[in-house]
Amino acid sequence: MTLNKMFSSRWFCAVLCTILLFGNSAYSQSKVRYVTKYKETAIAIMNETGIPASIILGIAMLESGMGTSKNARLLHNHFGIVGKNKLHKKKGGTYRSRYREFESDDASFRYFAKMVQKKKYYPLMKGDPKYKDWLKHMNDSGYSAAGQVWEKRVAGMISRYKLYKLDEQMAYSKK
Template identity: 65%
Template sequence: MTSKKMFRRGWFCALLGILLFISSTAFSQRYATNYVNKYKPVAIRIMNEKGIPASVILGIAMLESGMGTSKNARLLYNHFGIVGRNSLHKKKGVAYRSRYKEFANAEASFNYFANMVTRKKWFPTLKGNVEYKLWLKHMNHAGYSSAGHEWVKRVTSMINRYKLYKLDEQMAYTGS
């Protein structure tokens, strides 16, 4: 092969790689937008009922569920990586075993997560506070994720990348 052909092939491969990267980025952006639009009302409702920032709720759910694409999110409606019982072994055609809790629907998963957070000893000092970094710090110290500081960085990245902190401006929690 001549050097001219190799040069053209190299440019073609580089261009193809760039196009694939752009399309995959657009694809993941579309997943994120769809996920946020679908679950934003649930997160805002929970924020206003319980005092947990919607950014924290959605950021964790997006990370833990792969924006709703993980097997646990699709088969168990578990968007938070909550460990517990499920009935996957009883379902025909499902060759997937999981140690994660099964929920009736995604909203039930969001509600369970919120109730779990409200039972933490540090919750009363934070409820109604929209500082998502403070929430993630307390959750990390309480052992919410085994990934520790890396988990905090990833959730923070989700919150910032998709500007989820703007949802917290709708906080109407008054405490009770």
């Protein structure tokens, strides 16, 4: 093996290892940052409405790509909520979206909770911390066109990041 090939192989391996180590680490850190940034909002909404923080945060994480989606960044929309926006005016008409624009990230989270509170399953489920039951009811009511795939992906997020532990702080009681 020539010195050039050996150097090339080692260099390639070193670059690949660096990408795998730091690339994956950066991705994991973005998830931790997202949870850290929005967990207090999710807990506050949970204690006001009885919707588990794990449900609020798990759905937001999935549907906003951990806050990296264009909808989350440009419209403060963390839940894929359809509606009006003024994005075409801001960006000179180069980007259009059918998703609703919110004043802030917090407004997006609160609007999501209001939507859930209007559902038939809400009175039965409010104050119940069992996230899998919530997801089943949401899926059965047609929350997502992806159906059981969506349900499994959100449950995976909640489980992987132990978001269910946030539900232990539920102070909401059924009235």
